[in-house]
Amino acid sequence: MSEPQSSFRVEMTINGRAKHATIEARKSLGDFLRDDAGYTGVHLGCEHGVCGACTVIVDGKAVRSCLMLAVQADGCEVTTVEGVAQADGTFHPVQAALREEHALQCGFCTPGIVCTLTALTKGDQKPTEEQMLAAMSGHICRCTGYQGIRRAITRLAAGEAA
Ligand code: FES
Ligand code: FES
Structure with missing residues (x-):
């Protein structure tokens, strides 16, 4: 029997920029955004869905990035706190x-x-x-x-x- 696939190639848009990556199936969206994509404004507190610190916007909806797998965001538009202000730095x-x-x-x-x-x-x-x-x-x-x-x-x- 063949081993289950452990990594997947995904594409998503993060703060208006296209991002392509090969991601371990078990990696959370929060870990991917912080560790692989460099968006350290995503804060991980409890890492089990209670504190809300890790919340980002996926396709217009607020989601807890510690509870969502990064591979589930394939094809999605993701906004972190770094992408909320206008391009010229004007606050939302x-x-x-x-x-x-x-x-x-x-x-x-x-x-x-x-x-x-x-x-x-x-x-x-x-x-x-x-x-x-x-x-x-x-x-x-x-x-x-x-x-x-x-x-x-x-x-x-x-x-x-x-
Ligand atoms: S880190 Fe606490 S809800 Fe995600
Ligand atoms: S946890 Fe310190 S400002 Fe909210």
């Missing part, structure tokens, strides 16, 4: 709101929160404050007490972010 409104409201301290949780809120507010989607707060139930922040994050969400819901 989510980033601007978090900065304005001092919604981070160590910043470990922040890339995941940015990606979740960015996916929710994509295009002309206008999530309510309650919907954005509910999405935060998937993120653990050990520093801020969440109050700055809540204020940033209030600002976003009111359309006040720069």
Whole structure:
């Protein structure tokens, strides 16, 4: 009997750039993005789907990159926190709101929160404050007490972010 295939050739777009790679079948998307593709803004905390720090955007949806295999992203468009701002460095409104409201301290949780809120507010989607707060139930922040994050969400819901 032949051995099962352990690596696969995949193609995906990461932050607008095409990426081709041969990836071990067991490698998580988070490990691939950090270790192989160099996007170290993807933070791995719990590595079992609880803390939300590893959240990235795959085909417009926020996903936990520790729970998704990299090979499952074959053909997908992936955005990490490095790809959220505009090309000239102008902050995305989510980033601007978090900065304005001092919604981070160590910043470990922040890339995941940015990606979740960015996916929710994509295009002309206008999530309510309650919907954005509910999405935060998937993120653990050990520093801020969440109050700055809540204020940033209030600002976003009111359309006040720069
Ligand atoms: S590292 Fe993925 S949810 Fe914690
Ligand atoms: S700012 Fe430190 S974990 Fe959230």
